[in-house]
Amino acid sequence: MVTDPQTTSVARGTRAQPTLGVVTAIAIIFASVLNTVGVFTEDAIHWTNWLIGFAIIALGAVIVFGWFVRRAARNERKAWRAGLVFGVLGVLTVAAFWSGLPPIFGVAAIYLGAVAHGVRTEGPGRWAAVGAMSLGSLALVLDLLAYGSDIASRL
Numbered sequence: 001m002v003t004d005p006q007t008t009s010v011a012r013g014t015r016a017q018p019t020l021g022v023v024t025a026i027a028i029i030f031a032s033v034l035n036t037v038g039v040f041t042e043d044a045i046h047w048t049n050w051l052i053g054f055a056i057i058a059l060g061a062v063i064v065f066g067w068f069v070r071r072a073a074r075n076e077r078k079a080w081r082a083g084l085v086f087g088v089l090g091v092l093t094v095a096a097f098w099s100g101l102p103p104i105f106g107v108a109a110i111y112l113g114a115v116a117h118g119v120r121t122e123g124p125g126r127w128a129a130v131g132a133m134s135l136g137s138l139a140l141v142l143d144l145l146a147y148g149s150d151i152a153s154r155l
Contacts, residue, residue, distance in 0.1 A: 020073065020111070024065040027107035030140070031057045031100040034147050038098060041151050057100035069108050076119040080129040083112030087135025094139060097146035102139045109136030 035053040039046060064086070072082035090105030113132030116125060 020065060020070060023069075023107060023111045024061055027065070027104050028057060028061050030107065031061075031103040034103065034143065035098075035100050038147055038150060041154060043154070053098065053100050057104065060099075060101050060104045064104050064108050069112060072112055073115050076115050077125065078116070079112040080116035080125050080132050083109045083116060083132025084128060084135065086112065087132050087139065090136055090139025091142065094142040094146055097143050097150070102143040102146075106136040106139030106143070109133065109139065111136075 032054060035050065035057060039050040039053065042049075068082060069086075072079050086105045087109035090102050090109055093099060093101045093105060109132045113129045113134075113136065116129035117133070
């Protein structure tokens with residue numbers, strides 16, 4: 001089944017797949033909230049830092065979801081491959097948590113893993129889809145911990 005993931009919500013079994021636009025909005029909001037909390041807990045609020053952070057988040061989301069995730073989600077049985085790549089990128093970019101990119105990559109990995117898992121991919125692809133969702137979730141948790149430790153170090 002080929003669908004446009006940007007505009008359709010496809011029922012697979014008893015679960016409905018959220019549209020790509022909704023998932024993109026979730027990623028941007030998650031990353032933006034962390035960026036805002038990180039900037040506004042500093043001693044001196046730097047509006048420039050906040051704007052640069054938001055610009056990186058927005059540009060990253062447009063590139064990741066608008067180009068790569070949209071294309072990868074079209075081939076549902078192989079979406080796990082891109083999901084694993086984004087999961088690894090999400091975990092690796094936690095070292096630069098202030099960039100806002102770990103949530104973008106993490107949510108992309110979760111979405112693509114769910115797409116691949118939802119079509120009942122057989123064999124190693126099914127477990128790779130679970131791995132993509134796990135890596136994406138790990139990236140989100142590690143990013144929250146990075147922001148938390150950064151904020152705690154300033155108190």
